[in-house]
Amino acid sequence: MDAIGFQNNPKPTLQVMLQTIEDLISRDDQREKDGFPRRIRLGRIVKPNKNNQKVVVVPTTTEPKFYHDDSVTSDEQETGGTGDGQEGEVIGEAPAESQQGEGEGQGAGQGGDGEGHDVVADAFDLGRILTQKFQLPNLKVKGKKRSFTKYKYDLTDRNRRTGQLLDKKATLRKIIQTNILLGNLDEDGLIDPEKMVLNPQDEIYRILSAEKDFETQAVVFFLRDYSGSMQGKPTESVTSQHLLIYSWLMYQYNENVETRFILHDQTAKEVKDFHTYHNSSVAGGTNVFPAFELVNKIIEEESLYIDNNIYVFYGTDGDDWDSDGKRALEETEKILVHANRMGITVARNTWTTGTTTVERYFEQSGLLKNKPDLIRIDAFSANDADEARLIEGIKKLVEQKA
Amino acid sequence: MKIIDQHTKKIMEDCKVRARDAGLCFDNESLEYIVTNQDLIELSPKGMIPTLYDYWVNDVETLKGKGQYKLYPHNPYETVINSRPAISYYNDNNPDWLNIMIFYHVIGHIDFFQNNILFEHTWSDDFVGKALADKRHIAQLRSQHGRWVDYIIEFSRSIDNLTGYFTELSIRNFPQNMEPTDKLRYYFDEFLPKETLANIGKIYSEIERYNILLESNDMVAESMFFSDIKSKHPEFESKFQKYKDIRKERSIDIMDFIRDNSPFLKRDENQWMKAVINIVRDTSLYFAPQIRTKTINEGWASYWHDELFRKDDRIKGHESEYSVINAKVTSISRVGYNPYAIGLRLVQYIESLADAGKISREYQLILNSERRDEFNKISGKGKEALFNLRSQFSDFMLINTYVDQDFVDLHKLFVVGERLNQQRGTVEYYVKSKKAEDYKRMLIDNMYHPPFITIDTEKSNDKKLFLKHHFEGKQLYKPYINDTLLGIEYLWFGNIAQGEVILETTDIIKRKGSEDSVSFEYKPIHYIISNKKVSKRYL
Numbered sequence: 001m002d003a004i005g006f007q008n009n010p011k012p013t014l015q016v017m018l019q020t021i022e023d024l025i026s027r028d029d030q031r032e033k034d035g036f037p038r039r040i041r042l043g044r045i046v047k048p049n050k051n052n053q054k055v056v057v058v059p060t061t062t063e064p065k066f067y068h069d070d071s072v073t074s075d076e077q078e079t080g081g082t083g084d085g086q087e088g089e090v091i092g093e094a095p096a097e098s099q100q101g102e103g104e105g106q107g108a109g110q111g112g113d114g115e116g117h118d119v120v121a122d123a124f125d126l127g128r129i130l131t132q133k134f135q136l137p138n139l140k141v142k143g144k145k146r147s148f149t150k151y152k153y154d155l156t157d158r159n160r161r162t163g164q165l166l167d168k169k170a171t172l173r174k175i176i177q178t179n180i181l182l183g184n185l186d187e188d189g190l191i192d193p194e195k196m197v198l199n200p201q202d203e204i205y206r207i208l209s210a211e212k213d214f215e216t217q218a219v220v221f222f223l224r225d226y227s228g229s230m231q232g233k234p235t236e237s238v239t240s241q242h243l244l245i246y247s248w249l250m251y252q253y254n255e256n257v258e259t260r261f262i263l264h265d266q267t268a269k270e271v272k273d274f275h276t277y278h279n280s281s282v283a284g285g286t287n288v289f290p291a292f293e294l295v296n297k298i299i300e301e302e303s304l305y306i307d308n309n310i311y312v313f314y315g316t317d318g319d320d321w322d323s324d325g326k327r328a329l330e331e332t333e334k335i336l337v338h339a340n341r342m343g344i345t346v347a348r349n350t351w352t353t354g355t356t357t358v359e360r361y362f363e364q365s366g367l368l369k370n371k372p373d374l375i376r377i378d379a380f381s382a383n384d385a386d387e388a389r390l391i392e393g394i395k396k397l398v399e400q401k402a
Numbered sequence: 403m404k405i406i407d408q409h410t411k412k413i414m415e416d417c418k419v420r421a422r423d424a425g426l427c428f429d430n431e432s433l434e435y436i437v438t439n440q441d442l443i444e445l446s447p448k449g450m451i452p453t454l455y456d457y458w459v460n461d462v463e464t465l466k467g468k469g470q471y472k473l474y475p476h477n478p479y480e481t482v483i484n485s486r487p488a489i490s491y492y493n494d495n496n497p498d499w500l501n502i503m504i505f506y507h508v509i510g511h512i513d514f515f516q517n518n519i520l521f522e523h524t525w526s527d528d529f530v531g532k533a534l535a536d537k538r539h540i541a542q543l544r545s546q547h548g549r550w551v552d553y554i555i556e557f558s559r560s561i562d563n564l565t566g567y568f569t570e571l572s573i574r575n576f577p578q579n580m581e582p583t584d585k586l587r588y589y590f591d592e593f594l595p596k597e598t599l600a601n602i603g604k605i606y607s608e609i610e611r612y613n614i615l616l617e618s619n620d621m622v623a624e625s626m627f628f629s630d631i632k633s634k635h636p637e638f639e640s641k642f643q644k645y646k647d648i649r650k651e652r653s654i655d656i657m658d659f660i661r662d663n664s665p666f667l668k669r670d671e672n673q674w675m676k677a678v679i680n681i682v683r684d685t686s687l688y689f690a691p692q693i694r695t696k697t698i699n700e701g702w703a704s705y706w707h708d709e710l711f712r713k714d715d716r717i718k719g720h721e722s723e724y725s726v727i728n729a730k731v732t733s734i735s736r737v738g739y740n741p742y743a744i745g746l747r748l749v750q751y752i753e754s755l756a757d758a759g760k761i762s763r764e765y766q767l768i769l770n771s772e773r774r775d776e777f778n779k780i781s782g783k784g785k786e787a788l789f790n791l792r793s794q795f796s797d798f799m800l801i802n803t804y805v806d807q808d809f810v811d812l813h814k815l816f817v818v819g820e821r822l823n824q825q826r827g828t829v830e831y832y833v834k835s836k837k838a839e840d841y842k843r844m845l846i847d848n849m850y851h852p853p854f855i856t857i858d859t860e861k862s863n864d865k866k867l868f869l870k871h872h873f874e875g876k877q878l879y880k881p882y883i884n885d886t887l888l889g890i891e892y893l894w895f896g897n898i899a900q901g902e903v904i905l906e907t908t909d910i911i912k913r914k915g916s917e918d919s920v921s922f923e924y925k926p927i928h929y930i931i932s933n934k935k936v937s938k939r940y941l
Contacts (some may be wrong), residue, residue, distance in 0.1 A: 018444070019461040027458060030549060035897070035934065037885060040462065045469050058469035061462045063556075064882035064889075065563050066853050072877060072910045073922060078834065078844045080744070081818035082734040085833040091818070092737055093828040 021059050041387070155206040163205020170204040178202055218257045218309040220249060221295050222277060225316040227265040227286040229349060233382035237347035238315030239278050241390040245313055246274055248394075258308070260298065264291035266321075270298070288320045288358060292331030305338040312339050313397070318346040318356020318379065325361030332367065336374045343397030346379035355379070403441050403452075406434040406492065413498055413716075414505045421506065421710060425789065426513040431487035434505075436494045442478060443467035449689055450483045450491070453534035455681065456541070457555055480504045484515040484692065486528035499720040503727070506710040510703030517793050518699075520691035523570060529688050536681045543674055554675045557889030558657065558682035563852040565683055566655035567690040573654070583624065586612075588642050589631070597641065656869070656890075657683045659857045665864045666896040679893075693850045697797045701745020704732050705788075708746075737818050737831050739848065748800055749788060751809050756787030801845045807838040817844045853878060858906075865901035867894045873908040873924070887931040902932040909940075 019027075028040045043060040085091050155165055179185050179196045186192075222245075224230075224238050249257045261277035262270050268290035271277050295312060299305055312335055322328065335342055346359055355363070359379050362368055367375055378393040385393075406414075414434065421428075437445070447463035448454035482490040490508045492501065515521050544551045582590075594600045594608065615623040631638055653659035661679045666672060692699075708728060711717055717724060734743040755761050759779035768774050791800070809815075819834030835841070854872040861868035867890065871878060883905070891903045911923040926941040 018464060019458060021465060024458060024462060024465075027549070027552075034549075034553070036553070036888070043466070045466075045473055056469040056472050058466040059462045060466060061459055062882075063459060063559055064885035065560050066855060066871070066886055067563075067879040067882060068851065068853055068874075068876040069879040070847065070876060072912055073875075074847075077820040078847070079737060079818050079820070080735070080739040080841070080844065081737045081816050081831070081833070082814050083736050084814065085816065087816075087833050087836055090830045090832045092831040093823065093826070094831075 024059055155208055157207050157209040159205050159207045161200055161203055163207040165206045167204045167206050171202060174202040174204055218311065219260060219304050220257055221260045221262060221312045222246065223262045223264065223291045223295065223312065223314040225286060226263045226280055227284060227319070229286065229319050230317050234317035234347040234349055237382045237385045237390065238345055241345055241393055242313060242315060243278060244390060245394055262291050262294055268294040270294065286319045286321055288316065288325065289322065289327035289331050292328055292335060296331055296334045299338055310339045312342040315345040315347065316358055317349050317382065318352065318358045320357045323357055325358065329361060329365050336371060339374065341398065342375045344377045345393060346377060347382035347385065348379060350383050403435050403437050406436055410501055413502060417502060417505045417509060420714065421509045424710060425785065426509060426706065428509065428512045428516050429487060432512065433487050433489045435489065435491050437491045439471065439477060442491065443471055450481050451530060451533050453530050453537055455537040458552060480508055482508050482511040484521065484524055485530040488512040488515065489530065499716060502714060502716055503707055503711045503724060507703045507707035510706035511699060514699045514702050514792055518695060519794055520695060520796055523574060524688060539677060540681065543678065547674065551678060554678040555682060557893050558679045560886045560889040561656050562682050562686035564656045564855050565686050565690065567687055569654045570687060584646065585628065585642060586624065588645055592645060593638060593641065656855060656857055660893050664894050666894060694796045697741040697745040698795055698800045700742045701749045702792055704742050704746040705749045734813060747813055748804055752791060752804055753784035753788055757781060757784035761787055797849060798846065801842060805838060805842040805845065810836065810838040810841050815841055817841055867903045869905045871905065871907035877910045878907055883929055884936045887929060887936060888934060891931045891934070899933045902930050905929040
């Protein structure tokens with residue numbers, strides 16, 4: 001090793017060569033073109049905390065090799081231990097769904113309401129990556145409503161030495177800085193501009209650049225079933241998928257999209273933030289319509305339809321005590337008057353065979369056929385849904401043409 | 403990353419003197435660096451080798467490490483690498499007494515690297531220097547061939563756990579004159595029985611004839627022997643040449659077989675790929691002993707930091723702080739496996755056995771348990787046994803030889819099982835077995851043991867590469883089979899396949915019988931990849 005090199009250069013090439021998540025993802029795109037499978041996955045490391053759950057987005061990858069696999073012949077994990085205890089004695093337990101650590105990033109935490117604003121900050125990060133990696137089709141505004149993403153050109157960016165307009169204030173500041181460093185300014189505060197050295201590097205110009213101009217024009221409703229039957233995998237799938245959608249919206253619309261969260265079992269309630277929405281534990285029985293009813297109530301009362309695009313994402317395991325879904329369908333029709341898109345996710349339970357109640361009554365209502373541009377359903381078995389499947393689901397829910 | 407200050411260096415040099423007095427044996431030179439936790443996050447995907455070649459998977463690991471660190475900051479005490487001179491890394495702000503303890507631990511590792519026979523192939527050169535040359539070579543190749551260099555690295559790494567590490571070691575120690583030459587081998591093993599259809603008697607008499615010649619004049623025995631044969635079998639020479647051509651160059655493992663025989667790599671424009679394969683293979687061989695000596699190496703280093711530091715006068719006033727840190731490192735977990743702890747306990751156990759004269763044939767012959775307990779012939783050979791252990795043993799040998807019921811009982815060890823409690827929605831940890839044989843099996847099952855896969859050279863040619871997995875009761879991890887084959891196919895045929903790569907392995911199929919009885923069926927299977935499509939065929 002060239003030790004001398006390290007001494008002189010305390011940050012060796014390591015730092016310089018490190019690729020960013022973006023580099024890695026564009027490498028992954030290239031892999032596909034070269035005919036090799038993609039390798040980068042995005043994982044989330046979660047640190048659960050009562051008051052704020054921290055999430056960090058990290059890339060993960062695997063290096064496939066030939067390895068031995070014990071899982072077929074041995075049923076359970078084994079490790080070592082020490083201390084007192086008879087054979088067969090239980091010496092500890094842990095929650096079955098681990099809440100911390102890295103992973104493919106699924107799973108809603110248990111626990112009650114809490115302040116959770118870190119989720120928003122990191123969701124922005126996740127969305128940035130999702131938008132680039134998965135190229136989710138952008139939600140577009142239909143009809144005569146204005147676009148809420150537009151560009152304007154402005155002299156906002158700054159550049160040294162060249163540009164369209166000299167930024168006098170910034171330049172002066174830079175000149176003074178340089179001269180302080182050179183020792184040309186007296187400490188007693190008497191400034192003699194003649195003594196100052198003018199370095200062309202200190203000239204700061206403004207240059208014309210494209211700026212995104214955002215206006216809040218969308219309201220997105222997140223609805224989910226948190227009834228008893230949602231325990232476990234279905235909840236995990238729905239909350240994970242909604243976190244992905246939420247993250248992507250936060251990114252694409254620069255956190256300016258307004259979001260509302262509704263939970264329902266037999267009755268529906270609005271909760272104040274995504275954290276609570278994501279983490280609330282399961283409750284009682286299942287009636288779908290109150291949630292839809294609440295959406296309509298909010299839209300009417302706040303006249304949201306006048307200025308806003310409205311999107312509704314609903315997640316369920318497909319169970320509804322109201323087996324013909326009469327009222328749910330009525331409310332859905334009302335929603336569709338105003339909504340640009342309603343996306344329903346059915347994360348089927350393991351014991352479900354065939355289609356679920358919700359899927360069935362939506363199918364029979366003809367809504368899916370008649371208004372394919374306004375309403376979509378994506379159904380899958382919650383047990384088999386990995387992150388890739390969830391993202392596939394989002395594509396189905398938000399794509400432009402059926 | 404900066405070199406350690408002179409004050410600390412002096413402290414460490416003092417440690418070296420005391421360690422040598424205690425019998426440890428290591429090179430005079432060593433290099434110590436102060437690193438930040440961020441540096442360590444960047445170094446760890448590279449196996450702590452600062453000069454290792456750049457590769458995007460390492461960047462992924464680094465980004466992941468940084469993310470993890472953001473949420474779960476941690477602070478490793480030290481790391482050593484097996485280089486010449488040995489390099490070790492330290493956090494800054496360590497008080498002197500802690501540096502002394504850490505450095506004793508480091509010396510333990512250096513001593514292990516430089517004396518344990520499994521590291522023999524790393525003794526003669528400095529891997530950090532070699533890695534730097536390799537890193538530059540790869541950087542230069544990248545400027546010419548772009549991302550294809552990374553594909554070759556990837557595909558080489560996909561088989562780098564199949565290197566013939568033990569074969570390399572045994573070749574190194576194999577006496578050169580023990581092997582017959584290719585010609586003799588061909589004559590006796592192939593030509594006589596297969597071409598001339600000679601019977602056993604005839605073969606024996608030919609061997610006898612050769613041995614007589616060898617005894618009388620070993621320098622020219624072979625040429626004399628074959629000059630005779632030339633007249634008897636004029637076709638022998640040409641047949642031998644043909645045999646040599648057909649028989650692929652002898653290879654140690656899959657990697658060097660592919661490097662030397664792949665029709666794709668043989669093309670002029672692809673010669674550079676062989677260099678990449680070599681770099682990946684050498685790197686893997688360098689790490690091979692480390693991965694197989696984790697427990698014994700940590701046990702040995704922990705033994706010595708304790709042994710040396712407790713006797714060091716510089717510990718004065720820091721005894722309790724030391725014992726806290728020492729306990730954090732070396733206490734046996736209630737649940738979980740800590741190689742420092744088990745390694746240390748085994749080393750101490752072996753020392754006590756040897757001190758009592760129990761590592762002897764005399765003791766082994768005693769079957770009566772009372773007499774075994776009473777047996778104590780103070781031999782004072784504990785340390786000697788330990789140094790022998792450090793020179794000769796790997797993790798497997800250590801555990802397989804010394805984990806017995808006495809050891810398991812002494813430290814109240816047991817196997818912990820993990821099962822789901824459906825009602826409570828929790829995972830339960832329970833005491834599964836306190837038997838030494840189960841505990842040993844659990845340790846061995848958790849050890850590094852890559853599958854044994856070789857090339858069937860008879861069945862391989864320019865249109866076909868035939869891999870054979872020698873089944874050891876465990877099937878291959880299925881989700882990775884296709885992707886690994888994809889890489890091998892590329893290395894053999896390139897992007898346009900003109901043949902197939904076949905992997906012969908065994909699938910285990912679980913069958914549930916009546917009353918919860920479970921049986922396993924072992925089914926030989928071929929995985930065949932052609933043009934990036936994998937198909938399966940049961941045999």
